Amino acid sequence: MNEERAKWFVRYNFGYRALALLLAVLLWYFVAGQRNPIVDRTFTRPVEARSLSAQMVLASPLPDIKVTVRGFRSIVQSMSEEDVDAYVDLGGREDGVSFIPVKVKVPSGIQLVKVEPDTIRVSLDYLEEKKVPVRVSVSGEAAPGFTTLTPVIRPDQVVIKGPSRVLGGIQEAQATLAVNGARDNISQKVRVKVAQETSWKLEIRPGTVDVLLPVVSRGPIKTVSVVADLIGKPKPDFKVKDVHVDPAKIDVTGTPQAIANLSQVLTKPVDISGADGQVIRQTELVLPPDIYPVRDDKVKVTVEIGSAETDQLPNE
Known part of the structure; x- marks a missing residue:
């Protein structure tokens, strides 16, 4: 009798079987959730x-x-x-x-x-294009006694592409050129940009222009001799045989009053103390007030030192 009741329970009590299956699934999800939870x-x-x-x-x-x-x-x-x-x-x-x-x-x-x-x-x-002139902005200053003239730009116009509302506020493009103590004409390829701040990245064609900036003297130009200023004495029984300065002459500029009676300029002191052979130094010039070099103010001084008892130089 008990065996028949057990068979009946298993065959017809579907609710208990479904509940058991549901509990098993929930238990699996619980265990899986502990190992691999849902996160944001x-x-x-x-x-x-x-x-x-x-x-x-x-x-x-x-x-x-x-x-x-x-x-x-x-x-x-x-x-x-x-x-x-x-x-x-x-x-x-x-x-x-x-x-x-x-x-x-x-x-x-x-x-x-x-x-x-x-x-x-x-x-x-709307996406549009606009042609605008290029203006050169010069940063820094030319060397003392020099000034810059009107730059030459090639090409002098560029095409800017972007939103029409942004282009409406742009009247020119800029190219910035650094002078930094120049004494000669400056020729450079310079990147072009717009001065107005905009969150839109504008397309500029061409992106660079060639700029020639003339640099000229403010006053008259005069050619003067360069004299090496030697200090100290050679080694005993040796003497200075020859002094050569390269370049021997330089062009200077300045106020008319300062340059009128100027015929030579000195180098910074070149020390030959204890020397018994050739001395070579790269040195700068010592210029009077209101006098400026047209080119580089550095020269090369070569001092030939030989025995005082002979007119020959060492290694001759």
């Missing part, structure tokens, strides 16, 4: 503009958004930022400002929890 993760992502007409352009950059996703920890932690795709559909949009919902795609098995902000401001404008 937030990504900061740029928004891509899609389906934008070739005649239109973004008048300002799109903001970044925060995207929160949910899923098993093992899957969420293995996600990269590139797995979160955020964009706005700009197909058929005209110029002006619109507030457009952000669309987000996440991998299969991942739940999209939140998008902040879920709607962004989009400003569109």
